[in-house]
Amino acid sequence: MTRRQILDLYFMDARWKLIDLAAFIDRVERAEGEEDFRMQAFRTALLELSKGNKERAKQVLLAFSDPTTQPIAKAMGKGAVGAYKKTDSN
């Protein structure tokens, strides 16, 4: 497909998602209290979009990922929260 065809197919959807993203950041910043590690990872990931790297989706995923390599001692629950939180034990 040409770049024009890709734009025809996905531009409106991406535009909608970008505005939603902007509104999300505004909403977070309007709210009381401190940000946590999730928003810090989010801001790091956002920077990946303007770096000119051709693998932006991969870089965004890496920005949210646990970079460690050893198994953890014990699973303290089942869920994942979407961003890696560095703790004393890792």
Next chain:
Amino acid sequence: MRYIEPHAHMVSRVTDDYLQMLTAGCAAICEPAFWAGFDRSSADGFYDYFCQLTEHEPKRAAKFGLPHFCWLCINPKESENLELANDVLTLIPQFLERPTVLGIGEIGLNKNSRNEMTVLEKHVDLAARHNQLILVHTPHLEDKLKGTRLIVDLIKSDQRIQPGRVIIDHVEEHTVQLVLDAGMWAGMTLYPESKCSPARAIDMVEMYGNERIWMNCACDWGVSDPLAVPKTALEMRKRGHNAAAIDKLVYQNPLRFLSQCPKFKLAEQ
């Protein structure tokens, strides 16, 4: 259109979903054993679940002329409890000869813990001893990259396992290459929020090729779509992929991998 759904948790779905999938062109459904959304209190719960997967669910699918196959294991979300995991591992061999069991799965990791690794290793050993195919669940979100690396390394270190008989599921842009480089198959799961969108799945096929890769919906008790594969096939058409390319991804590829188990047969074959 024809397609194979290689990963769907039909025990969590209503019968109408079978009808919808059949109408959309589904030729077979494969159901890996997974977490029920709550922890089972004993191995007896798994025994009943394995009976459901190997007896009841194939009958339910057969009412629509759909072949139903399954994979057996204790899933990684319940693998932190080693005693329970060992009890369930002892149960599995008696089910492996059943006519619709394709292999061991979906095994893998959830939080990348030591106990999960121990149980994964035991499942891989079980698969090797019984010459079974392996289907692997990779962790979610921030745990996926590390978990995928640990899983691929562990399986590669077992010389008895041929990489081409292993599918690593739920790959995303940061894990697909390492799975393919290891000679294993990669599964892309079309699931809202935590996994892959149709557009991104098609991007990955365009970027990494369509040789050892398939798509699945992994529909379960969560927000998920049993028709995600045929819907993505329609989006492939919009993206300019021809009918043969779509057929390869949604039908020929799963057929090629799954046919490594002689029990996998489609109705028209």
